[in-house]
Amino acid sequence: MAVFSRCSTAATAAAKPTAAAAATFSYLIRALSPSFSSSSSTLDPETDLNRNKPAALGVLKREPKGRNVQWVFLGCPGVGKGTYASRLSNLLGVPHIATGDLVRDELASSGSLSSQLKEIVNQGKLVSDEIIIDLLSKRLEMGEAKGESGFILDGFPRTVRQAEILEGVTDIDLVINLKLREEALLAKCLGRRICSECGGNYNVASIDIKADNGRPGMYMAPLPPPPQCASKLITRPDDTEEVVKQRLRIYQAMTRPVEDFYRSRGKLLEFDLPGGIPESWSKLLRALNLEDHDDKQSAAA
Numbered sequence: 001m002a003v004f005s006r007c008s009t010a011a012t013a014a015a016k017p018t019a020a021a022a023a024t025f026s027y028l029i030r031a032l033s034p035s036f037s038s039s040s041s042t043l044d045p046e047t048d049l050n051r052n053k054p055a056a057l058g059v060l061k062r063e064p065k066g067r068n069v070q071w072v073f074l075g076c077p078g079v080g081k082g083t084y085a086s087r088l089s090n091l092l093g094v095p096h097i098a099t100g101d102l103v104r105d106e107l108a109s110s111g112s113l114s115s116q117l118k119e120i121v122n123q124g125k126l127v128s129d130e131i132i133i134d135l136l137s138k139r140l141e142m143g144e145a146k147g148e149s150g151f152i153l154d155g156f157p158r159t160v161r162q163a164e165i166l167e168g169v170t171d172i173d174l175v176i177n178l179k180l181r182e183e184a185l186l187a188k189c190l191g192r193r194i195c196s197e198c199g200g201n202y203n204v205a206s207i208d209i210k211a212d213n214g215r216p217g218m219y220m221a222p223l224p225p226p227p228q229c230a231s232k233l234i235t236r237p238d239d240t241e242e243v244v245k246q247r248l249r250i251y252q253a254m255t256r257p258v259e260d261f262y263r264s265r266g267k268l269l270e271f272d273l274p275g276g277i278p279e280s281w282s283k284l285l286r287a288l289n290l291e292d293h294d295d296k297q298s299a300a301a
C-alpha cells in the first residue's frame with residue numbers, strides 16, 4: 001500500500017519530513033520527556049504549538065501546513081484501532097505508534113519496569129500517565145533520530161490528563177473514534193492472535209450477529225494468519241474474558257471523557273464500523289477523503 005493520493009487538499013502526508021515537522025517533533029519530545037513536570041499546569045501557553053486550531057472537521061479541507069498528519073485513534077479494546085491505524089500509517093507514510101505495543105515491548109524486556117507493569121497490564125488497569133509519557137517520549141525521540149515526522153497514535157491519549165498534556169505540546173489534526181457494536185468487542189478480543197515471530201495481528205473469531213428489532217445483522221469474517229505464522233500464534237495474557245471486561249469498564253470510566261474532550265474541540269470524527277475490513281476500509285477512506293490505489297487495483301483484479 002505504498003501509493004496513495006488524497007482527493008482534497010487535506011493535511012499533507014508527504015513521506016519526507018520538513019523542517020517545520022522536525023521542529024514540531026523536537027518540541028514534542030522535549031515537552032513529553034520525563035524531566036517535564038507531571039503536572040499539566042506547568043505547560044507554557046506561550047510556547048504551545050496549538051495556536052491554529054481548525055474549526056470542526058474542516059481540518060481535512062485545510063491547506064497543507066507543511067508537516068505530516070498528527071492523528072489519534074480512539075476506541076474500545078477490540079474495536080480494531082491497531083488494524084486501521086496500521087493501514088493508514090502505510091498509506092500516509094507516517095509512523096503508527098501504539099502505546100500498548102510500547103508497554104508490551106517493555107514487558108518483554110528485562111528492564112526494571114517490567115515486573116511493575118506486568119501486574120498492572122494483566123489486571124486490565126491503566127499504566128500511570130508518567131510511565132506512558134516516558135515510553136512515548138522515548139519512542140518519538142528514536143523516530144525523530146530516524147527522520148520520522150507526523151504520527152498516528154493508537155492507545156494514547158487514554159485519560160483526559162494525557163489529552164491535556166498532548167494538547168499542550170502539539171496540534172492534533174484529527175481524532176478518529178472507531179465504534180463497533182458492543183456484542184462484537186469481547187469476541188474480537190478473545191479471538192485475537194499474534195504471531196510471536198513477525199508480530200502480525202490475526203483473529204480467529206467469526207462474528208455473526210443476527211438482525212434483531214429493526215437493527216441490521218453484522219458479519220465479521222475471521223482474519224486467518226498466513227501459513228508461515230499459523231504455528232507461531234500467541235494470545236495476549238490480557239485478552240481473557242475477565243480482563244477484557246475490566247478493560248471495557250476502564251475505557252468507559254477513563255477514556256470515554258477523552259472523546260468529549262476532542263468533540264468539544266471539533267476534532268472528533270465518529271466512525272461506525274459496518275463490519276470487517278472488506279466492508280469498513282473503503283468507507284473509512286471515504287470518510288477521511290483518502291484513496292488507496294493499491295486497494296482499488298486489487299479489487300479490480
Ligand SMILES: Nc1ncnc2c1ncn2[C@@H]1O[C@H](COP(=O)(O)OP(=O)(O)O)[C@@H](O)[C@H]1O
Nearest residue numbers: 077078099100103121125126127132155156158
Ligand atoms: N495511554 C495509556 N495509558 C495508560 N495505560 C496504557 C496506555 N496505553 C496502553 N496502556 C496499557 O497497555 C495495555 C494494552 O494497551 P492496548 O494494546 O492499547 O489495549 P486495548 O486492546 O485495550 O486497546 C492497557 O490495558 C494498559 O495497561
